[in-house]
Amino acid sequence: MYHIELGKTGLQIPTVAVGCMRISRMSEKDAAAFVDACLENGANFFDHADIYGGGESERVFGKAIASIRDKVIIQTKCGINVSAKTFDFSYEHIIKSVNGSLARLGTDYIDVLLLHRPDALMEPEEVARAFRDLKQAGKVRHFGVSNQNPYQMALLQQVMDMPICANQLQLSVMHTPMIQSGMNVNMTNESSINRDGGVLDYCRLNNITIQPWSPMQFGFIDGCFIDHEQFPEVNDALAEIADKYAVSKTTIAIAWLLRHPANMQPVTGTTNLTRLRDCFKAADIRLTREEWYAIYRAAGNKLP
Secondary structure (H helix, E strand, C coil), X not given: CCEEECCCCCCEEECCEEECCCHHHCCHHHHHHHHHHHHHCCCCEEECCCCHHHHHHHHHHHHHCCCCHHHCEEEEEECEECCCCEECCCHHHHHHHHHHHHHHHCCCCXXXXXXCCCCCCCCHHHHHHHHHHHHHCCCEXXXXXXXXXXXXXXXXXXXXXXXXXXXXEECECCECHHHHHHHCCCCCCHHHCCCCCCHHHHHHHCCCEEEEECCCEEXXXXXXXXXXXXXXXXXXXXXXXXXXXXXXXXXXXXXXXXXXXXXXXCECCCXXXXXXXXXXXXXXXXXXXXXXXXHHHHCCCCCC
């Protein structure tokens, strides 16, 4: 597992992050074994959100890392108020959410805090004040966002004392709008539509680490495209390249993301250790340009 810098923070992180949304379904014993297996593979960056499992994911994980807190990097997210059915970037909600996460995780600090879904009523100064107070209190070390476009990030960054370090965005072999629009500039086809304001290039220009979420999913959360009967062409392409490297199609799907020069950090979503290890193996593979484009075309994308 190689490492990259998280944004401009100086923090070195493994190139594959472990998503913990489903860890709430595990026993504390199984969760501890899961964490140990990740660490054995050099994967010490764990992604959470205060809403995962209704908070249970953070609690179970906290028990699992109680004696090894210094060996893991914890990222969590806030900003979704489930009970009120709102997004909430208010000072009070951010502070309350972080305090709740700290209690469930059984730790004094969170390494990285991301804002979850964009809040239409965001007041940048209020968010910046919450971030500043959390950092000064030693409760959070680095801050980022999730699912935000360039203007939303710029609006927030202008009043923040620290750089936005990451943006968690949906991206996979079967979900590539941020890549498609960049290759169909000045065209009139469907792929030319810029749906996110050029977020890929913005993040690269500003050294914001892109963290692809749902790297095995198609649609929003419709399911895994690996071995799905709806996608024979892309599975054939993945299988052919996987055979060449003697790995699984899962490994190649993650390697496809890592081949992009933006230095992304994909966030896995599985608790299956076999599939998770397949994801980690992607760090050892660098696809050729021809292989990358073959997969891109097999996913249904046409070059202009």
